[in-house]
Amino acid sequence: MNQKVAWIDNLRGIACLMVIVIHTTTWYLTNVDKVSLMTWDVANVLNSASRVCVPLFFMISGYLFFGERSAQPRHIVRLFLCLVFYSAIALLYMSTLTRINAWQAWLHILQKPVFYHLWFFYALFVLYLLSPLINARQISAPALLLLIAVLGVIANPNMLSVYGWHTRLLPVDLYIQGDVFYYILYGVLGYSLGQLQTERGWVTLLALAGFIACVVGIIKGTQHALHTHGNFADTWYRYASPLVLLAAISLFILVKNTLGSGPVPGLATIARYSLGIYGFHAFFIHFLRTRGIEITRYPLLDMLWIFSATLAGSLALATVTQWADRKRWVS
Numbered sequence: 394m395n396q397k398v399a400w401i402d403n404l405r406g407i408a409c410l411m412v413i414v415i416h417t418t419t420w421y422l423t424n425v426d427k428v429s430l431m432t433w434d435v436a437n438v439l440n441s442a443s444r445v446c447v448p449l450f451f452m453i454s455g456y457l458f459f460g461e462r463s464a465q466p467r468h469i470v471r472l473f474l475c476l477v478f479y480s481a482i483a484l485l486y487m488s489t490l491t492r493i494n495a496w497q498a499w500l501h502i503l504q505k506p507v508f509y510h511l512w513f514f515y516a517l518f519v520l521y522l523l524s525p526l527i528n529a530r531q532i533s534a535p536a537l538l539l540l541i542a543v544l545g546v547i548a549n550p551n552m553l554s555v556y557g558w559h560t561r562l563l564p565v566d567l568y569i570q571g572d573v574f575y576y577i578l579y580g581v582l583g584y585s586l587g588q589l590q591t592e593r594g595w596v597t598l599l600a601l602a603g604f605i606a607c608v609v610g611i612i613k614g615t616q617h618a619l620h621t622h623g624n625f626a627d628t629w630y631r632y633a634s635p636l637v638l639l640a641a642i643s644l645f646i647l648v649k650n651t652l653g654s655g656p657v658p659g660l661a662t663i664a665r666y667s668l669g670i671y672g673f674h675a676f677f678i679h680f681l682r683t684r685g686i687e688i689t690r691y692p693l694l695d696m697l698w699i700f701s702a703t704l705a706g707s708l709a710l711a712t713v714t715q716w717a718d719r720k721r722w723v724s
Contacts (some may be wrong), residue, residue: 400653401587405453406660407648409667410704411446414439416510416678417700421692422625432692434616439696440630441611447513447632448579448641454520455580456587459529464521471722472521476514478723479672483508486676491683510675519573520580529581531588541642544569544578551634575633582642591646592653600646607640662708669711669724670704677703 421428421436428436458464484507488495498507506512532540546552548567555563591600614629614636629636652660663670681687681699688695715724 399655400649401453401456402664403652403657403660404449404645404648405667406657406663407644408446408449408453409663409670411443411449412510412671413674413678413700413703413707414443415446416675417696417703420682421696425619425623425625428689428692433619435693436696437615438612441615442608444611444630444632444637445641445644448637449645450513451516451520451576451579452583452586452641452645454517455529455583458521458524459527459580459584460588461528463524463527469518469521472514472517474722475668475672476511479511479514480507482672483511483676486680490680508675510671513671516573516576520577523577524580527577527581529584532585534589537582537585537589541582541639543567545638545642546635549633549635549638551631553628572631572633575638579638579641583645586642586645587649592650597647597650600643600650603643604640604647607636607643610636611640666708666711666715666724669714670707672723673707673710674703677706 418436418440421432422440425433458468480502484495484499487493487498487508495507506515544567547563548565548569550564550566550569552564554561591597611629615626618626618628628634631637656664678699681702688698711724715721718724
């Protein structure tokens, strides 16, 4: 395993674990009236620190397919088969273990995913289809910083409005609409940052400080929204929001600089089975929550239990699937 593959795999493993953390803590965030403020704050901290997971997946895809190598027909076929396979698993789960109308979900499969977490495969199609047309180049650090500042913050439509002199100053309207633009931008940034020489001590410290600062900002912003509106709001959680974007960039650089010497025990295993873990994890969390197999009386223990049980179950199914799927079409 060469250096580049090592840090990419370590990053993939971290992002995969973060996905489970997000869905593990969501129940506490969305049930404000049923949990204490302290419990809600803990869930908010964990969720805020994990919001970068999806952007990181797009950055990894961009690093792999937005350079000299683009997604080939076999990659698109594999993505399609993954969508079909995990949608079929979702339909089977819904029809046998839930009261959800599986037939209704199947009828709308061209418009929305059968199960909520499968939306990622739809968005990934865009990156794969565009990859032959996008040949991202290595650019200088100042030029990259300018791009991030303008597109990621100043003109980001997800940024909170700033007013002055009787007019709106920020965000600047550059006619950027839709999150898909930022998914593609994440891909471009993933390739450009991957090629940039960032392995310097002061850059690593800056990336660490940047990640912490952004996470704190997300935490505080979400807390403020709760106290202002009396309910949870995902304004600061959005994958295309400025702080999440900056946090993802920071963590990408941090992992690239510190975890590039080789596979990290545990993370390498998670990375190897990450596709299956992602595909199966939502069913475990939904089953545990809806069947009352939880310990909500003890929130911290419950979060640990749901996370651990979901990871273990998803990893087990992912392992079996990969064993049966010799050509790795869906695993």
